[in-house]
Amino acid sequence: MEFLNAFVALSNYVLIPGIAYGSQLALGALGVTLIYGILRFSNFAHGDTMAFGAMVTILVTWWMQAQGISFGVLPTALLALPFGILGTMVLLVVTDRVVYRFYRQQKAKPVILVIVSLGVMFIMNGIVRFIIGPDDQNFADGARFIISARDFKAWSGLDEGLALRTSQGITVITAVVVVVALFWFLNKTRTGKSMRAYSDNEDLALLSGINPERVVTYTWLIIAALTTVAGVLYGLDKSFKPFTYFQLLLPIFAAAIVGGLGSPLGAIAGGFVIAFSEVTITYAWKKVLGYLMPEGLEPDGLVQLLSTDYKFAVSFVILLIVLLFKPTGLFKGKSV
Amino acid sequence: MPVAGNPYQDDRGNKDRSIANPQGAGEIVHRKGGKARPSEAGGAFLIGDAMTGGYGKGPDILHDCTIAVNQGEIAVIVGPNGAGKSTAMKAVFGMLDLRQGSVRLDGQDISDLSPQDRVVQGMGFVPQTNNIFTSMTVEENLEMGAFIRRDDFRETMAQVYDLFPILKEKRRQPAGELSGGQRQQVAVGRALMTKPKVLMLDEPTAGVSPIVMDELFDRIIEVARTGIPILMVEQNARQALEIADKGFVLVQGRNAYSGTGRDLLDDPEVRKSFLGG
Numbered sequence: 001m002e003f004l005n006a007f008v009a010l011s012n013y014v015l016i017p018g019i020a021y022g023s024q025l026a027l028g029a030l031g032v033t034l035i036y037g038i039l040r041f042s043n044f045a046h047g048d049t050m051a052f053g054a055m056v057t058i059l060v061t062w063w064m065q066a067q068g069i070s071f072g073v074l075p076t077a078l079l080a081l082p083f084g085i086l087g088t089m090v091l092l093v094v095t096d097r098v099v100y101r102f103y104r105q106q107k108a109k110p111v112i113l114v115i116v117s118l119g120v121m122f123i124m125n126g127i128v129r130f131i132i133g134p135d136d137q138n139f140a141d142g143a144r145f146i147i148s149a150r151d152f153k154a155w156s157g158l159d160e161g162l163a164l165r166t167s168q169g170i171t172v173i174t175a176v177v178v179v180v181a182l183f184w185f186l187n188k189t190r191t192g193k194s195m196r197a198y199s200d201n202e203d204l205a206l207l208s209g210i211n212p213e214r215v216v217t218y219t220w221l222i223i224a225a226l227t228t229v230a231g232v233l234y235g236l237d238k239s240f241k242p243f244t245y246f247q248l249l250l251p252i253f254a255a256a257i258v259g260g261l262g263s264p265l266g267a268i269a270g271g272f273v274i275a276f277s278e279v280t281i282t283y284a285w286k287k288v289l290g291y292l293m294p295e296g297l298e299p300d301g302l303v304q305l306l307s308t309d310y311k312f313a314v315s316f317v318i319l320l321i322v323l324l325f326k327p328t329g330l331f332k333g334k335s336v
Numbered sequence: 337m338p339v340a341g342n343p344y345q346d347d348r349g350n351k352d353r354s355i356a357n358p359q360g361a362g363e364i365v366h367r368k369g370g371k372a373r374p375s376e377a378g379g380a381f382l383i384g385d386a387m388t389g390g391y392g393k394g395p396d397i398l399h400d401c402t403i404a405v406n407q408g409e410i411a412v413i414v415g416p417n418g419a420g421k422s423t424a425m426k427a428v429f430g431m432l433d434l435r436q437g438s439v440r441l442d443g444q445d446i447s448d449l450s451p452q453d454r455v456v457q458g459m460g461f462v463p464q465t466n467n468i469f470t471s472m473t474v475e476e477n478l479e480m481g482a483f484i485r486r487d488d489f490r491e492t493m494a495q496v497y498d499l500f501p502i503l504k505e506k507r508r509q510p511a512g513e514l515s516g517g518q519r520q521q522v523a524v525g526r527a528l529m530t531k532p533k534v535l536m537l538d539e540p541t542a543g544v545s546p547i548v549m550d551e552l553f554d555r556i557i558e559v560a561r562t563g564i565p566i567l568m569v570e571q572n573a574r575q576a577l578e579i580a581d582k583g584f585v586l587v588q589g590r591n592a593y594s595g596t597g598r599d600l601l602d603d604p605e606v607r608k609s610f611l612g613g
Contacts, residue, residue: 040358041357106342106345108345109345109350110347110356112344114356190479190483197469197480199360199471202364203463204467205469206366206451207455209483210483212362213366323354
């Protein structure tokens with residue numbers, strides 16, 4: 001019984017939130033890794049692209065809510081998601097045409113593009129705050145829980161409750177669908193293969209008749225979908241605040257590098273490594289240990305290794321360790 | 337080619353691969369080419385006629401240089417190091433800015449075309465280095481070769497496998513795991529997938545052992561027998577001239593000697609200066 005209670009508490013506070021957060025990071029890191037592999041630079045505007053996609057989705061969600069359109073028990077934001085993706089696609093393709101294409105034609109070195117993306121980041125950041133404001137926005141609706149703590153307690157008879165929020169369930173399912181679709185696209189379709197070819201050897205792709213501009217455009221379209229989905233899922237699960245998305249850049253890059261930059265599988269693994277490290281280190285283990293430890297040895301303190309305010313330090317330290325000891329990442333990406 | 341003095345191509349000594357990924361980055365400038373024009377000038381099937389030019393705004397490397405190949409022939413460009421052999425080949429393929437001269441293929445003047453448009457016009461090009469997609473399987477390499485084709489290319493793939501049986505065996509393996517000679521076969525196979533009207537090889541035997549080199553030459557002759565004219569640059573002048581119908585000896589970007597392979601091999605001047613007596 002004690003053990004079961006400990007396990008349920010662990011699931012409730014660590015496993016489920018970790019999996020949901022990990023899926024969100026994985027989607028973000030997948031985007032970063034794709035840009036790094038195909039467009040050859042680290043896109044610092046990634047977090048703010050996520051914010052933009054989430055913002056468009058939120059605006060459409062509010063409009064739908066005002067029109068009385070709803071998605072039943074599921075959040076209306078899922079209905080608005082395609083519009084958010086479309087909006088982000090327009091933004092990214094326009095940004096590419098107006099900004100990045102010039103540097104591509106100049107054959108600019110990747111480090112120049114990194115700095116360019118930093119500029120793009122500030123612009124996008126400004127656009128989002130200008131339109132929706134810097135404050136917290138709430139847009140989640142529909143049923144709040146798939147399993148609520150009270151129902152679980154009544155059903156299982158345990159002292160500990162297990163809650164599974166709708167947003168968490170949706171996050172995991174959506175992430176799986178998106179990842180499967182992306183892998184299928186990259187490995188099986190003609191366009192996906194041409195993107196891998198371009199990533200592998202740009203000149204030879206050109207000599208094979210692959211149009212580089214088209215590859216770049218497709219990449220941005222996929223990035224738009226990935227960022228918007230990641231942004232909306234994060235917003236549904238936590239809350240939408242532009243600055244939080246900017247801060248997400250660190251765990252997302254940490255995830256991409258831990259997994260091995262340029263490796264899509266690595267990005268997913270890295271997302272979960274970072275998420276679980278963050279959650280386990282900032283979680284107060286008092287309750288779980290209280291169930292597991294023998295009588296009299298239960299801890300008095302919170303047994304929280306790090307306050308949640310310092311959660312970014314976790315990504316940072318992991319990033320440092322990986323760069324020092326295994327610079328290619330877990331999945332043998334391009335050596336960093 | 338990096339253009340000197342372009343500030344965008346200065347990476348300020350950045351070696352940080354966690355933000356920048358130089359791997360596989362291209363050097364061919366994507367430019368919009370012009371159109372092919374019918375030409376009355378005649379001459380060989382593929383001819384780079386009196387070409388003068390260099391990279392970007394740099395100095396001229398080629399001076400009034402002419403390279404040609406006829407249907408069913410193997411033409412070889414030889415010459416000492418730095419003679420502009422590869423440059424001449426790249427000029428024919430449009431990777432160079434020509435200031436004078438023209439390139440004609442099959443009665444069309446294609447001087448204004450970009451390299452990718454020349455691929456569509458039927459030129460297959462195998463670069464000297466980085467000529468395969470290392471992270472993709474052999475079969476995917478061939479598929480990418482056929483990228484511009486919208487028809488069923490399985491037959492062409494079967495022909496390539498007939499020509500290079502080892503590739504069929506290794507078709508599920510990443511091309512980067514193959515040996516040097518096998519990689520060159522993948523590279524040639526990839527170029528053949530477009531069903532090119534002419535095949536251009538830049539030093540196909542660079543860096544392979546003598547035995548593999550002989551085998552590669554045999555394969556190249558086989559390709560030529562299928563009716564595809566081949567233009568190639570070669571370091572191993574003697575062997576290359578032995579299989580060549582036509583040879584061009586370049587010195588400092590100029591035509592020094594040209595003639596049939598046999599003629600050049602017999603020419604005492606050529607023997608003395610390039611073939612080591």
